[in-house]
Amino acid sequence: MSKFRKKKSGGLPAINTSSLPDIVFMLLFFFMTTTTMREQELVVKVRQPKATEVKKLEKKSLVSNIYVGQPIRKYQSKYGTEGTIQLNDFFANVNDISDFIFSERESRKEEEIPLLTTSIKADVDVKMGVITDIKQELRKVQALKINYSTVETGEMEF
Amino acid sequence: MAKRDAPEVNAGSMADIAFMLLIFFLVTTTMDVDSGISRKLPPMQEDEQTEKPPPIKEKNLFEVVANANDQLLVEGNLMLPGDLRAATKEFLNNNGDGSCDYCTGSRNPSSSDNPHKAIITVQNDRGTSYNLYIQIQNELVAAINELRNDLALRDYGKPFAELSEANQKDIQKKFPQKISEAEPVNLSGS
Numbered sequence: 001m002s003k004f005r006k007k008k009s010g011g012l013p014a015i016n017t018s019s020l021p022d023i024v025f026m027l028l029f030f031f032m033t034t035t036t037m038r039e040q041e042l043v044v045k046v047r048q049p050k051a052t053e054v055k056k057l058e059k060k061s062l063v064s065n066i067y068v069g070q071p072i073r074k075y076q077s078k079y080g081t082e083g084t085i086q087l088n089d090f091f092a093n094v095n096d097i098s099d100f101i102f103s104e105r106e107s108r109k110e111e112e113i114p115l116l117t118t119s120i121k122a123d124v125d126v127k128m129g130v131i132t133d134i135k136q137e138l139r140k141v142q143a144l145k146i147n148y149s150t151v152e153t154g155e156m157e158f
Numbered sequence: 159m160a161k162r163d164a165p166e167v168n169a170g171s172m173a174d175i176a177f178m179l180l181i182f183f184l185v186t187t188t189m190d191v192d193s194g195i196s197r198k199l200p201p202m203q204e205d206e207q208t209e210k211p212p213p214i215k216e217k218n219l220f221e222v223v224a225n226a227n228d229q230l231l232v233e234g235n236l237m238l239p240g241d242l243r244a245a246t247k248e249f250l251n252n253n254g255d256g257s258c259d260y261c262t263g264s265r266n267p268s269s270s271d272n273p274h275k276a277i278i279t280v281q282n283d284r285g286t287s288y289n290l291y292i293q294i295q296n297e298l299v300a301a302i303n304e305l306r307n308d309l310a311l312r313d314y315g316k317p318f319a320e321l322s323e324a325n326q327k328d329i330q331k332k333f334p335q336k337i338s339e340a341e342p343v344n345l346s347g348s
Contacts, residue, residue: 017170020173021176024173024180025176028176028180031183031187034187049288049292051195051292051295052296053195053296054194054195055194055195055196056192068288119192122288123288125288126287126288127288128224128285128287128291131288132282132284138199139199139200142201142202144200145198146196146197146199147192147197148194148292148295149193149194150193150195156293156296156297158240158293
């Protein structure tokens with residue numbers, strides 16, 4: 001008997017950590033499912049404007065992005081410093097937008113096409129001329145649902 | 159001799175492996191939700207307009223014009239973007255002809271008749287900054303949302319966001335979002 005008692009009294013028993021991997025795996029799966037790898041590298045600088053009345057874009061798979069901004073430094077010698085459009089992963093022209101929209105539509109199911117939203121992600125310093133051109137192009141190809149991408153803030157600063 | 163159990167696999171390092179993966183995903187994850195101001199563009203007019211658009215009284219139009227120097231002209235007066243929200247609310251809520259029983263406006267005869275007739279029009283120059291454009295859009299939407307919220311609080315005692323869908327529709331109908339954008343023009347010739 002004394003043998004057993006001696007064993008029990010020897011220090012604190014180690015905490016059972018065998019369920020630790022399970023917990024960590026749970027977290028791991030959570031992040032694995034929520035993670036979205038950045039699909040495209042930006043070649044334009046985009047600092048989004050702030051706004052208070054924003055709505056979340058619900059289905060990310062139904063959004064096509066148009067980036068507008070100043071080219072990043074290494075492209076500035078070639079493409080200048082004016083607001084430039086980026087489609088997919090490289091610079092584009094306003095005239096390329098219709099092709100871009102058509103290719104976006106082609107990769108979606110037919111019933112999803114009316115739900116497609118075009119998100120315009122433009123830099124605060126971009127002039128409206130570029131944005132207007134984009135909007136006119138989008139109207140031409142009947143891509144009428146658009147979203148001006150903004151950062152949500154509590155209070156507007158002017 | 160007693161039969162020996164197969165030795166258990168040491169799972170102690172499992173946690174380390176999982177942690178490593180976890181940290182990798184934590185670092186690479188971008189939780190940014192796409193959010194922004196949603197708009198619907200008007201369809202392109204194929205041919206030149208043959209019939210004239212329906213006449214709209216001057217007083218039912220709320221003109222917001224932005225020029226290339228990022229200055230704002232509202233109803234012919236220079237205005238700072240910070241004052242746009244209040245001015246828009248006053249315009250929409252005016253109730254000039256008295257047909258809007260839920261409006262609390264000042265019933266100024268030279269401003270809009272009622273929220274259904276009131277139309278906001280935005281015009282910008284090619285040189286206007288995107289920042290100002292978004293500010294204008296945001297303030298206009300904010301003004302309408304504030305009016306809707308006020309009405310919801312008065313009628314139902316709850317903020318607009320907490321109302322049932324039918325009630326929200328009802329209020330949206332009472333304060334419709336009528337923002338028109340002029341066909342692009344070049345105001346300054348830049």
